[in-house]
Amino acid sequence: MTTRFESIALSILFVLGSATMNFANTLVEQLITGYESIQSVSCEVRRDADSGGTQVRALSRVFFQKPDKLHVDNVTPLPRRIVSDGTTFFSYVEGDPKGYSRPISKLETDMLISLRKVPATAMDHLMRMRGMAETNLPPTSTFPVRKGYDTGKMFAVLSLDTSNRLARIEMFTSSDLKQAIAKIDYSNFIEAAPGIWLAGLHQSIMWMGGNESKETTRFDHLSINKPIAQNMFKAALYFSNIDFVPSFDQMYPQGSTK
């Protein structure tokens, strides 16, 4: 009896172990691990969004350094500055009565992903696919490697181009790949380290509720793994006499116009 129990337990352990190993070897994990060699990035970001005939251009300068240091200077449409010094996150929109600030350990998942994603990469999407089972999909002439991930809410497909670079992410309603929700194409690649690619151009299309919205993001003046002045991450230098609160509800109380 004991032997039988042990063999079942061992089998379960083996299955779990192999599954874990499988997750660790997924394309998502490989890509994220590759980006770990990038310690700092500074760049200019131009994002053009077109949704329902409304066009919005966002321009910002980004200084990113691991771990958890970030400075984003949004010039337009809303002049906003984000500074994260490695322990605390600060965000302030010019003209607002208060700013938003929280210890990084208490940030919500989405904000944490925004803070930790390496600029000019697809990390914001990849981090949401971590730990999910991977499915091999048939290759195409343009994309010799294609992997699928069932996130529960949608089915994501990662496609590598002939140079082994993440060139496309597609999202579908289900694994039959019939109804697309979104498509993001990556191009204008820059090799940050051998085999590690940053994409200078991200072009995405989203289809929701019968509407199509497009977004083009360009990353210029990319500087990778070069020293960044530490003053960029000192919040006190950029926010004087600003009252910071830890929640958006406190920033914009009910009844306020914003």
Add this chain to the structure above:
Amino acid sequence: MTTLSLKDIFSRVAGLTFTLYPLLSSLGSDVTLPETQFAQKLSDEGNHPAAAVEFRRLAITSTSTCTRASFHWAAAYEYGLANNTSLSEKMLDQAENDNPDITTEALLLRGKNAMTTRNWNEAAFYFQGLTQGTTQPVSRLASRSLAVTRLHQRNVSGARESLALSKDDEQEGFQAIDNYARGSDKNPRIGGLLGMIPGLGYAYSGEYQNAARSLILNSLFIFGMVDTADKNLWGPFAVISFFEVTWYSGSIYGGIDAAHRYNQDRLENCASEITKGGQITPDYSQLPILRLQYKF
């Protein structure tokens, strides 16, 4: 024998052209020189929208992405000259998508477009980026343009800092900024208040000819009003009064407007001393290679 009308001939020639076009274009791998000369001719004639369309057509028919990018840039430049900045921006998007190495040239034009639409924050963003990591003459043009943009943002110290980024001798530009800082703007409210005394609003902003004109016209019409009232000529009085109200309100509005004009001229004079007429012009004879000429 059938006779052909002018419309028939046109439609046949057009049909033949469209039929032969793919064949003709397939013979050469890319654009031929006479085709670019037509676009250049349109541009030289000042027909910038037509030149832009012609460059767009050349871009569409190009097989090489670099060539396509150059023509889209040229189309963007022509749309910019035609003050159609939204189409110019779309062409620049195409150019940058086709050739990422064209970014510097695209950002220069985007900065210019942003200045045209008086979107100073956006213009500053583009020019600031170009002041770093670029060589002469791009950095010089970018730093001067950034200084002008800062002036428009009412940031005189920022204008000085921007000009300091230029690797060139910018003594005259600094002098112009100092002179601008030493001077002062006219207050449009004071201009309007002074305008209640005909001519004085204009005089406040140094427009003495307009001041004299306003004073004379208002005096004449007030005299006319008084005279017709004295003589009980109420019909002519009403007509003269109507015109006098127009002249008098014009004097007040003119006082406000003159102050705005004064401030704008002061700023533009300073800006032109900083840029020294610096501008970029494409050398279309080099197309499909995009080559810019920097004139200072």
